Amino acid sequence: MLVPRTTPLITGERICERVRELAVQIVDEYCGEEPFIAAGLLRGCYVFMADLMREISRLGGHVRELEFMVCSSYGSSTESSRTLEIQRDLNIDVRGERVLIVDDIVDTGHTLYAVKQMLLNRGADDLNTAVLLDKPSRREVAIDADFVGFTIENLFVVGYGLDYAQRYRELPHITVLEERPEPD
Ligand code: 5GP
Ligand code: MG
Numbered sequence: 001m002l003v004p005r006t007t008p009l010i011t012g013e014r015i016c017e018r019v020r021e022l023a024v025q026i027v028d029e030y031c032g033e034e035p036f037i038a039a040g041l042l043r044g045c046y047v048f049m050a051d052l053m054r055e056i057s058r059l060g061g062h063v064r065e066l067e068f069m070v071c072s073s074y075g076s077s078t079e080s081s082r083t084l085e086i087q088r089d090l091n092i093d094v095r096g097e098r099v100l101i102v103d104d105i106v107d108t109g110h111t112l113y114a115v116k117q118m119l120l121n122r123g124a125d126d127l128n129t130a131v132l133l134d135k136p137s138r139r140e141v142a143i144d145a146d147f148v149g150f151t152i153e154n155l156f157v158v159g160y161g162l163d164y165a166q167r168y169r170e171l172p173h174i175t176v177l178e179e180r181p182e183p184d
Contacts, residue, residue: 008173010150014162015132015174018149019048022130023055026100026147030128031056035064036098039090041115042070043169044104047161048132048149052102067092084114095123104162106148107134108113108140110117115145132172133157150174166175 030036040049045068053063070088099119106112111128119127130147137154158164159171 001180001182002164002177004164004168004171004175005178006175008159008175009152009155009157010174012160012172015149016178019051019132020055022055022147022149023052023059023061026052026056026128026130027061030100030126030146031061031098033060033062034098035062036100037067037092037094037124038063039099039115039119040066040068040093041101041103041111042056042068042088044161044163045102047169048104049102052130065092069181071115084111088162089090093122094119094123098126098168099128100122101127101129103129103145104160105157106131106136106143106145107135107138109143110141112145113141132160135150 038049038053040046053066059064067090069086069090072085072087101112101115101119103112116127117127125147128147129145131145132149134145134151135154136150136151156177157174158168158177159174161169163169164177
């Protein structure tokens with residue numbers, strides 16, 4: 001049975017602190033007071049996106065629109081299927097718009113790479129990417145996010161929006177999924 005480890009890998013307090021730092025960096029290096037569209041990749045991005053956008057707003061950043069896409073590359077397994085399936089597209093024309101893609105984690109890189117290429121092909125301008133977590137040791141395509149919260153080892157993590165078979169997204173911290181014997 002796979003269950004979340006009780007000791008967090010990254011505590012909720014540490015995440016809060018880091019999201020604030022990331023917001024400062026994004027306002028300084030990317031948006032300033034220029035309006036931009038935040039394009040979140042559901043469902044994993046939702047907690048990170050909510051916290052990050054409020055911090056950016058507190059700092060005077062101008063989030064013109066919050067938009068979302070539903071893509072899936074994992075299903076209910078811990079192995080990437082390596083195919084990007086778009087289940088719900090953005091509800092906005094990004095041509096000529098400054099776009100910040102927001103995702104929970106960059107792992108093999110297939111998702112972020114495919115979404116980035118797609119939005120560039122649609123004419124998005126000044127496209128940047130922000131992710132909470134990065135697992136560089138798993139990378140299969142050459143892509144790095146412009147803004148990264150934490151770099152982690154090759155571990156499957158849940159919490160703060162990240163799931164295992166749609167569970168554990170509500171955890172306030174990030175923790176590792178581990179094997180535990182079934183109770184009798
Ligand atoms: P990639 O395409 O870079 O391999 O990863 C795409 C998606 O896989 C991420 O946006 C995330 O939803 C999921 N994913 C990758 N690693 C993890 C992980 O450690 N935990 C969870 N819950 N999802 C992950
Ligand atoms: Mg995701």
